[in-house]
Amino acid sequence: MGPESFVGADFGDYYKFTKKVLVRNLMGTQAVEWSQGIRAKELERFHARLLDKARKKESVEIGNEAMVLTTNIFSKLLIGRSYSEENGEAEKVRESVIKTIGLLTKIFFSDKIGRPLKKLGISLFEKEIRGVSSGFDELLERLLLEHEEKHSVTDMMDVLLAVSRDENAEYKITRNHMKSLITELFLAGTDTAARLMKWAMAEIISKPNILERLRQEMDSVVGKTRLIQETDLPRLPYLQAVVKETLRLHPPGPLLIRMFQEECKVGGFSIPEKTTLVVNAYAIMRDPSFWQDPDEFKPERFLASSSSEQEEEREKVLKFLPFGSGRRGCPGENIGYILVGMLVQCFDWIISGDKTVSMEETLEGFSLTMAHPLICTLLPRSVEFMKIPSG
Numbered sequence: 001m002g003p004e005s006f007v008g009a010d011f012g013d014y015y016k017f018t019k020k021v022l023v024r025n026l027m028g029t030q031a032v033e034w035s036q037g038i039r040a041k042e043l044e045r046f047h048a049r050l051l052d053k054a055r056k057k058e059s060v061e062i063g064n065e066a067m068v069l070t071t072n073i074f075s076k077l078l079i080g081r082s083y084s085e086e087n088g089e090a091e092k093v094r095e096s097v098i099k100t101i102g103l104l105t106k107i108f109f110s111d112k113i114g115r116p117l118k119k120l121g122i123s124l125f126e127k128e129i130r131g132v133s134s135g136f137d138e139l140l141e142r143l144l145l146e147h148e149e150k151h152s153v154t155d156m157m158d159v160l161l162a163v164s165r166d167e168n169a170e171y172k173i174t175r176n177h178m179k180s181l182i183t184e185l186f187l188a189g190t191d192t193a194a195r196l197m198k199w200a201m202a203e204i205i206s207k208p209n210i211l212e213r214l215r216q217e218m219d220s221v222v223g224k225t226r227l228i229q230e231t232d233l234p235r236l237p238y239l240q241a242v243v244k245e246t247l248r249l250h251p252p253g254p255l256l257i258r259m260f261q262e263e264c265k266v267g268g269f270s271i272p273e274k275t276t277l278v279v280n281a282y283a284i285m286r287d288p289s290f291w292q293d294p295d296e297f298k299p300e301r302f303l304a305s306s307s308s309e310q311e312e313e314r315e316k317v318l319k320f321l322p323f324g325s326g327r328r329g330c331p332g333e334n335i336g337y338i339l340v341g342m343l344v345q346c347f348d349w350i351i352s353g354d355k356t357v358s359m360e361e362t363l364e365g366f367s368l369t370m371a372h373p374l375i376c377t378l379l380p381r382s383v384e385f386m387k388i389p390s391g
């Protein structure tokens with residue numbers, strides 16, 4: 001099998017099957033305790049890391065720190081490694097993932113001009129694809145070999161190997177499928193959640209009344225002697241509303257992409273088979289005909305809408321689309337609350353430099369990101385938190 005076959009390849013039905021495997025094993029009810037435990041442990045380690053930086057009065061860039069946390073969580077879940085451990089193996093995966101994101105974006109945007117050139121025997125990114133995928137392939141191959149020698153199932157790679165050996169599995173997954181899924185999950189989970197954390201903190205830091213209300217909710221529900229846990233979330237509606245409002249205004253994935261398998265009619269327009277449709281979720285979530293004061297950060301709008309489940313469902317389908325929708329919708333939508341919650345609960349964030357937070361945004365490929373770094377110093381809020389071990 002050639003490494004060129006797993007970056008940007010078309011796996012057809014494999015996606016439907018792996019999503020099932022994924023939802024069942026990474027986010028399904030059986031796996032909730034396991035994955036919650038990993039997230040809780042990584043959150044503690046991350047808190048200890050920030051505490052150390054606070055003690056040393058080091059300034060931090062929130063986006064970079066957020067990426068360390070999400071990479072650690074996903075490295076542990078997917079390949080059983082932490083960022084800082086094992087000769088920086090997880091960090092190598094992350095670097096390869098970032099290169100892959102850039103490459104996939106290029107491949108998508110060049111599809112239209114690339115196709116005619118291909119007919120003439122010119123492939124725009126073939127060399128680049130081979131370069132990125134062979135380096136990454138080597139690393140993933142090594143990880144797969146190591147996992148094959150294990151006798152216990154402790155991470156997602158173990159689960160995929162078990163499925164690949166299962167004679168009765170609905171779909172036969174290959175080594176390349178496994179590599180592709182691990183890559184996709186790194187792409188899907190780390191960068192998006194880190195971007196969300198950065199945007200949320202930018203909004204919260206620059207709006208003291210929102211920070212105050214969040215703290216009141218957090219202090220009364222969680223208290224000051226332990227870290228926030230995922231089981232606290234149902235009792236933290238304002239935190240949920242703040243995160244949702246952040247996602248409405250700053251969706252990390254502002255464009256949703258669908259390919260029509262067959263010809264069909266949408267809103268009176270006839271769409272030919274094989275058409276690629278790009279839905280501008282960003283514009284929908286700022287559309288004044290759906291949202292009052294669409295450009296303002298008003299978390300309360302999500303408190304009012306929770307009155308009926310039916311209404312919430314309608315809202316999701318029609319106008320709140322940070323996680324897409326339907327069969328290809330995001331299966332990891334709950335991750336943001338706990339991560340933002342911890343940052344708010346544990347530290348005061350002092351902006352460096354000119355003391356103002358710039359909300360200027362820029363598009364990096366398909367991702368919406370803050371145009372400027374968000375650099376702060378941290379002040380721990382409660383001495384009780386100092387007792388949490390660094391593990």
Ligand code: HEM
Nearest residue numbers: 188189192193196253256322323324325328329330332335
């Ligand atoms: C705040 C964080 C996140 C945001 C904003 C986000 C956003 C999105 C969006 C917009 C899509 C495309 C959906 C569509 O086309 O309808 C997507 C797909 C996906 N996301 Fe997320 N995501 C986040 C976190 C995660 C996490 C933590 C995971 C992993 C556990 C994950 C796994 C996936 C996967 C596997 C897909 C592809 C689903 C498919 O094609 O069937 N995402 N995400």
